[in-house]
Amino acid sequence: ETGVTQSPTHLIKTRGQQVTLRCSSQSGHNTVSWYQQALGQGPQFIFQYYREEENGRGNFPPRFSGLQFPNYSSELNVNALELDDSALYLCASSSGAGVEKLFFGSGTQLSVL
Amino acid sequence: AQSVAQPEDQVNVAEGNPLTVKCTYSVSGNPYLFWYVQYPNRGLQFLLKYITGDNLVKGSYGFEAEFNKSQTSFHLKKPSALVSDSALYFCAVRDEGGYNKLIFGAGTRLAVHP
Numbered sequence: 001e002t003g004v005t006q007s008p009t010h011l012i013k014t015r016g017q018q019v020t021l022r023c024s025s026q027s028g029h030n031t032v033s034w035y036q037q038a039l040g041q042g043p044q045f046i047f048q049y050y051r052e053e054e055n056g057r058g059n060f061p062p063r064f065s066g067l068q069f070p071n072y073s074s075e076l077n078v079n080a081l082e083l084d085d086s087a088l089y090l091c092a093s094s095s096g097a098g099v100e101k102l103f104f105g106s107g108t109q110l111s112v113l
Numbered sequence: 114a115q116s117v118a119q120p121e122d123q124v125n126v127a128e129g130n131p132l133t134v135k136c137t138y139s140v141s142g143n144p145y146l147f148w149y150v151q152y153p154n155r156g157l158q159f160l161l162k163y164i165t166g167d168n169l170v171k172g173s174y175g176f177e178a179e180f181n182k183s184q185t186s187f188h189l190k191k192p193s194a195l196v197s198d199s200a201l202y203f204c205a206v207r208d209e210g211g212y213n214k215l216i217f218g219a220g221t222r223l224a225v226h227p
Contacts, residue, residue, distance in 0.1 A: 033213065042220050043203070045208070045216070090157065092156075104156030105156050106154065107156055
């Protein structure tokens, strides 16, 4: 088990709503990354936060946004939910922004109806 | 653009037999390669990584991977499979953009039969 915790574990929303997912990083880790894993696919990088600043973003629209707090925990916010946003959202923490192994949480399963 | 390919959706192997899960990559520079495993209802767990050095990398749970630059491959191997190795395996390459973004393959489901 990693020390990365995510909440909630499951969530059901309707199209057009907004959602906030939360992640608590492993102790001592200052970098948090968010990934989207659609059914039957590999995880896709959404963005990364290093010391409270976004320092990398994948091919996701601006309605996907995030925050990192001084204790290095993080939030992922998605506005105007679409059906295709249904996926497992994974948070991963690491001890730096370089080539480090990632410690993943168990994810939040989001269903958009 | 960097990418990884896992050509097999599923690999079936009998317990006690050797296993191989295949991965090929495409990068413009030197690759940083990873293997992760995902058990049901769990996040991904790190198995091993190749940055530089010895082409045979040893990792967790008895797994190893062989880096082959000429074939642009990074296959995951284990000499003797266990039923508990049954899971979803992902190969990944680090993005060359300078931060710790991983590009994952689609995954290979490993089924180890008693």
